Amino acid sequence: MKKLDNKVVFITGGASGLGRASAVAAAHEGAQVVIADLPNSDHQAALDEVKAAGAEGWFVPLDVTDPANIRQAVAATVEKFGRLDVALNNAGIGEGFFSFLETSEESFRRILDVNLTGVFVCMKYELAQFVKQGGGVIVNMSSLAGLKGAPGLSAYVAAKHGVLGLTKTAALEFARRNVRVNALCPYYIDTPLLKDAPPDQRQQMVAASPMKRLGRADEVAKAFIYLASDDSSYTNGTQLVIDSGVIS
Numbered sequence: 229m230k231k232l233d234n235k236v237v238f239i240t241g242g243a244s245g246l247g248r249a250s251a252v253a254a255a256h257e258g259a260q261v262v263i264a265d266l267p268n269s270d271h272q273a274a275l276d277e278v279k280a281a282g283a284e285g286w287f288v289p290l291d292v293t294d295p296a297n298i299r300q301a302v303a304a305t306v307e308k309f310g311r312l313d314v315a316l317n318n319a320g321i322g323e324g325f326f327s328f329l330e331t332s333e334e335s336f337r338r339i340l341d342v343n344l345t346g347v348f349v350c351m352k353y354e355l356a357q358f359v360k361q362g363g364g365v366i367v368n369m370s371s372l373a374g375l376k377g378a379p380g381l382s383a384y385v386a387a388k389h390g391v392l393g394l395t396k397t398a399a400l401e402f403a404r405r406n407v408r409v410n411a412l413c414p415y416y417i418d419t420p421l422l423k424d425a426p427p428d429q430r431q432q433m434v435a436a437s438p439m440k441r442l443g444r445a446d447e448v449a450k451a452f453i454y455l456a457s458d459d460s461s462y463t464n465g466t467q468l469v470i471d472s473g474v475i476s
């Protein structure tokens with residue numbers, strides 16, 4: 229018996245980085261995996277990996293800044309698989325490091341739109357489906373930046389703190405409906421999101437890690453499987469920190 233046997237797992241931003249590693253990990257655990265990502269994302273490579281892990285994978289185009297598109301993507305998933313058991317709200321962007329005074333309102337709004345409002349709207353449609361079918365699990369991708377400040381990342385930090393607020397509130401509102409809602413808080417993980425970080429910034433990220441390395445996407449995916457599966461059946465409204473000890 230695998231941890232997610234026959235579960236339908238919906239992953240936003242599933243074509244790359246942490247979403248993709250989580251999709252592959254879910255496939256290894258017996259899930260049917262829906263990769264929901266931008267139409268121009270590298271979803272075929274992710275689907276191939278999911279297939280190689282032995283699961284049925286399916287791509288649904290999704291832009292989390294478009295509420296109608298989110299409603300359609302969740303509905304299409306339910307239409308294809310009959311239900312939705314686990315949602316990983318993971319789609320997110322970074323926009324480099326800018327001091328508070330250099331951060332434009334436009335950039336602030338863009339980050340909040342994808343990284344916070346996108347999560348809220350996804351949760352709304354996922355929770356509605358969970359209520360209809362009698363339960364489900366949400367895992368939201370926050371960040372260590374959801375728990376502490378980070379100079380140069382005001383919008384990102386605000387969004388990721390907000391994701392934890394949504395996580396705790398939904399966990400309380402739906403706790404008696406067989407729904408659990410938790411979040412992941414990774415430190416810097418070596419994914420395409422960091423591809424534009426200058427070498428000196430990367431070195432600082434490594435230096436600040438007690439283990440003196442960045443995390444790997446598969447290390448976050450393992451934490452996702454824990455929160456997605458019945459292994460965490462009494463865990464609700466909290467966050468799992470994956471940070472080599474940075475926050476300690």
Ligand SMILES: NC(=O)c1ccc[n+]([C@@H]2O[C@H](COP(=O)([O-])OP(=O)(O)OC[C@H]3O[C@@H](n4cnc5c(N)ncnc54)[C@H](O)[C@@H]3O)[C@@H](O)[C@H]2O)c1
Pocket residue numbers: 240241242243244245246247264265266269290291292293318319320321342369370371372413414415416417418419420421422
């Ligand atoms: N890599 C890290 O160091 C790190 C650390 C903590 C948290 N996170 C969070 O993890 C999540 C995944 O990041 P990653 O490192 O895998 O990055 P990534 O760039 O590899 O993947 C992000 C995915 O989100 C998708 N995406 C972006 N905008 C979207 C939109 N509007 N609609 C739908 N999909 C969209 C992209 O196409 C991509 O597939 C993000 O929320 C990020 O903030 C990353």
